[in-house]
Amino acid sequence: MELPDIPYSVSHRNVRYPRLEFRTGKLLLVLPLGRKPGPILDKHKRWIRKKMSFVEECLKHGSDKRLVERTENEFRNLTESLIGKALTETGGRLNHVYFRMMKTKWASLSSRRNLTINRLMNHLPEHLLNYVIFHEVAHLRDKRHNDRFWKKVSQKFNNYQELEKDLFVYWFKVGGGLE
Numbered sequence: 351m352e353l354p355d356i357p358y359s360v361s362h363r364n365v366r367y368p369r370l371e372f373r374t375g376k377l378l379l380v381l382p383l384g385r386k387p388g389p390i391l392d393k394h395k396r397w398i399r400k401k402m403s404f405v406e407e408c409l410k411h412g413s414d415k416r417l418v419e420r421t422e423n424e425f426r427n428l429t430e431s432l433i434g435k436a437l438t439e440t441g442g443r444l445n446h447v448y449f450r451m452m453k454t455k456w457a458s459l460s461s462r463r464n465l466t467i468n469r470l471m472n473h474l475p476e477h478l479l480n481y482v483i484f485h486e487v488a489h490l491r492d493k494r495h496n497d498r499f500w501k502k503v504s505q506k507f508n509n510y511q512e513l514e515k516d517l518f519v520y521w522f523k524v525g526g527g528l529e
């Protein structure tokens with residue numbers, strides 16, 4: 351099995367099944383202890399290639415994007431005011447807002463109406479920060495990405511597909527710096 355053009359790293363862990371991750375824009379194979387990478391790479395090579403070209407595309411677009419730096423206070427104040435606006439606009443209600451480092455997503459909403467903001471969002475320009483927040487707050491009404499959800503989002507952000515793409519670009523930029 352050959353994938354000479356695709357760099358990857360392997361992490362052997364106490365897991366039952368092998369998995370592939372692209373969290374930071376680089377391919378990581380998480381393998382059960384003692385398992386060799388060859389078969390899983392071989393089995394998923396088409397998926398890997400597709401994913402790699404998506405990541406490359408993102409990184410190419412990312413070269414002209416700058417990571418934003420705010421102080422902790424600026425970040426929290428801005429985030430909280432955007433959350434307040436989004437709640438007013440959608441008529442939603444949250445219990446708590448938490449700020450944490452997360453490895454897999456920009457933000458998440460729990461079934462208990464708690465919103466967790468990834469601290470890495472500090473690196474996003476304001477319009478993307480605003481989009482992520484509105485997106486999550488819109489999930490208060492529709493948990494899933496159904497038609498009604500996207501309709502609501504697109505009423506405010508008719509370019510949301512472009513914004514989603516930009517978020518990937520920033521994700522890989524930010525994630526790349528984590529390793």
Ligand SMILES: [Zn+2]
Pocket residue numbers: 485489495
């Ligand atoms: Zn969502």
